[in-house]
Amino acid sequence: MKLVLTVLVVLCSVNFYGQNRLKDIIKLPWPIEVPVDSIATNNITKSLEKITTHNIIDECWDHTTYNPYKDVDIQFPIQITFEDSTYCSPIGKHKVVTSRYGWRRGRAHQGIDIDLxxxxxxxxxxxxxxxxSRYTKGHGRTVVLRHYNNLETVYAHLSEYGVKENDTVKKGxxxxxxxxxxxxxGSHLHLVVNYKGVSINPEYFFKFNNENKIRAKELWVTRRWTQPMFHNSRKQSIIKPLLTKDEALASLIKQRSIxxxxxxxxxxxxxxxxNVSIAAICKVNAIRKTTVIKVGQKLFIEK
Structure with a gap:
């Protein structure tokens, strides 16, 4: 009878104090294991996923407006974090970038084009x-995917949809x-990376080679990487990732050469x-694209 009562007390102690606390109270000649309820664990996991999903759809969740963040004030520099060190390639073959983020034919090209x-x-x-997941002006059939780090990736010029709005999707x-x-x-994937409606040069985050590497798990974004006029769509910009806020703030001091x-x-x-756009040269020198430049003239180049 005493043994039965002892066992009952021990079991109650497990529930009340927890297994680690019990070891401090009494030493038993055999190990005690508390079984894990797999069903309960799965339910908790699903609940956490729902909470996370609600977090990213709470702000400006709009199915019809490409940029629903027009009234949101963005403070620079922006901190972006990634859980993984690699991304899934948006296409299933070798990636050939045919046009980059930057100034193109007198207009801002706010993403990169990948051949397919x-x-x-x-x-x-x-x-x-x-x-x-719908047709938008210019982009045609478009899927906009919002991620858990507040970035959105845009997949444009599609021929068919494979998902619908509010679908939760996994990497790949x-x-x-x-x-x-x-x-x-011509057929291609127009890939855009946005943060609250502001386009960011995708190559600042990702290496578009066969390794599918993310440049760092924490990156700081300054305005330079959100303005196509400072980039050339025909040539990859020189990428110097900013890994800390201090680095980002220091980089805001622009370097000007003559x-x-x-x-x-x-x-x-x-x-x-x-490696600077015509628009950027014109802006810093207060000239137009049609301005005739002369031999010996001094121009400011700002990077």
Whole structure:
């Protein structure tokens, strides 16, 4: 009888104090293991996933507006964190970037173009929730996927949808098929990375080679990486990731150099040789694209 009572007291102690506390109270000749209820654990996991999902759809969750953040004030520098060191390639073959984030044909190109054949599968780069899956002006059939670090990835010019709005997707899930819908010149995937409506140069975050590497698990973004006018769509910008807030703040002090115009120079040639857009040269020198530059003239180059 005493043994039965002792066992009951021990079991109650396990429930009340927990296994570690019990070891401090009484030493038993055999180990005590508290069984884990797998059903309860699964329910807790699902509940946590729901909480996380609610967190990212609480702000500006809009299925019809491409940029629902127009009234949100963005403070720079922006801190972006990643759980993984790699992303899933948005296409299932070698990635060829045909046009980069930057100034193109007198307009801002706010993403990168990746070559594909109409009908090629397109995949989610990270876990997230589908905010938009519909036709948009210019982009054609578009999927906008919001991620748990507040980034959104945009997959444009699709030929078919593979997901619907409010779907929760995992990294590598099928989103649709590539194509030429919208204002597309030839079949390609137009990939955009946005933070609360502000486009960020995708190559600042990701290496678009076969390794699918993220440049760092924590990156700080300054305005330079959110303004296409400071980048050339025909040439990859020099990427120097900012890993801390201090580095980001220090980088805000712009470096300005003086370029002396040489025989045969044009704004286009100067832009290409100095890895800075024509628009940026014009802005810092208060000139227009049509301005005639002269040999010996001094131009400011700001990076």
């Amino acid at each position: 054949v109409t009908g090629d599968s397109v995949y989610a780069m990270f876990d997230g929730v589908v905010r938009m 899930d099928f989103l649709g098929k590539g194509g030429v819908s919208g204002n597309a010149r 370029y002396i115009v040489k025989p045969g120079d044009t704004l286009s040639r100067i832009s290409k040789n100095n």
